[in-house]
Amino acid sequence: MVPISFEFYPPKTPEQHVQLDKTVAKLQAHAPEYVSVTFGAGGSTLSHTPETIRKLRGTGLDAAPHITCMGGSREEIRSLLKLYRALGAKRLVALRGDLPSGMVSAGELRYADELVRFIREETGDHFHIEVAAYPEMHPQARDAQVDLKNFIGKVRAGANGAITQYFYNADAYFRFVDDVRRAGIDVPVVPGVMPIANFSQIRRFSELCGAEIPRWISQRMLAYADDADSIRAFGAEVVAQLCRRLVDGGAPSLHFYTLNLSRPTLNVLAQLG
Numbered sequence: 001m002v003p004i005s006f007e008f009y010p011p012k013t014p015e016q017h018v019q020l021d022k023t024v025a026k027l028q029a030h031a032p033e034y035v036s037v038t039f040g041a042g043g044s045t046l047s048h049t050p051e052t053i054r055k056l057r058g059t060g061l062d063a064a065p066h067i068t069c070m071g072g073s074r075e076e077i078r079s080l081l082k083l084y085r086a087l088g089a090k091r092l093v094a095l096r097g098d099l100p101s102g103m104v105s106a107g108e109l110r111y112a113d114e115l116v117r118f119i120r121e122e123t124g125d126h127f128h129i130e131v132a133a134y135p136e137m138h139p140q141a142r143d144a145q146v147d148l149k150n151f152i153g154k155v156r157a158g159a160n161g162a163i164t165q166y167f168y169n170a171d172a173y174f175r176f177v178d179d180v181r182r183a184g185i186d187v188p189v190v191p192g193v194m195p196i197a198n199f200s201q202i203r204r205f206s207e208l209c210g211a212e213i214p215r216w217i218s219q220r221m222l223a224y225a226d227d228a229d230s231i232r233a234f235g236a237e238v239v240a241q242l243c244r245r246l247v248d249g250g251a252p253s254l255h256f257y258t259l260n261l262s263r264p265t266l267n268v269l270a271q272l273g
């Protein structure tokens with residue numbers, strides 16, 4: 001198997017804290033290369049991501065914060081970078097983010113390439129920087145070629161690697177990686193993997209982020225209706241098959257979107273052996 005990493009979101013309520021603790025305890029046994037913690041654009045989780053990074057690093061995990069520029073100032077980003085350095089973090093996931101509804105100010109840095117450049121200016125080579133990639137195209141991009149060019153811009157600005165938006169169509173990933181290599185970019189492009197446990201939730205996410213759920217998957221899922229066991233079993237099988245294809249086709253590692261739950265990811269890992 002290739003190395004794996006897990007993504008968590010920062011808990012806010014006491015119940016969410018307990019949930020994350022349980023999830024981390026179970027997933028830690030799989031020796032992830034690192035774990036990452038998302039960050040709300042516009043400062044909505046400003047205090048929660050660093051706190052979660054501190055806590056996870058205290059358990060011995062290499063915890064990497066996500067950092068976004070949408071809605072934030074250079075000064076805010078600068079102080080977060082200082083804080084993460086002080087916490088011992090050496091890896092960041094750098095993103096533009098999305099403006100929360102009702103928020104009007106886009107911030108001082110407009111796109112992720114500007115954020116990557118800013119991080120390099122401020123901290124040199126201290127951080128290993130991952131950026132986002134979209135094998136099925138970012139939903140706001142005019143077309144795939146423009147989106148690819150913008151992705152390349154992030155790498156040229158100083159990113160060391162990329163994690164993709166999730167997808168259920170392996171060919172989209174292979175095609176994207178081929179295009180990136182043809183453009184002379186050789187950084188690792190790690191597939192982001194979304195296990196399927198709650199199908200209506202995944203459908204909602206997919207509409208927002210532009211990930212396509214193939215008809216053969218959605219039709220079967222819809223037919224299972226409220227049969228949660230069948231949804232979980234089929235979901236784990238489909239996602240494990242996808243992971244196997246990706247690894248066989250050269251994916252350097254796998255990044256699991258856990259949504260702070262252990263079971264859906266563990267079910268996939270169990271099938272992968």
Ligand code: FAD
Binds near residue numbers: 067095
């Ligand atoms: P960018 O790379 O800036 O791209 C955004 C859009 O602008 C694209 O359409 C692109 O083609 C275009 N573009 C890029 N550069 C330029 C340019 N120089 N000129 C003109 N157009 C340009 N969101 C969060 O809020 N918090 C998180 O923690 C978080 N984690 C994520 C982790 C991963 C692995 C992924 C894949 C996504 C994550 N997101 C997160 C979601 C992400 O913030 C959104 O998808 C957002 O809409 C785009 O972020 P980006 O960094 O890809 O933006």
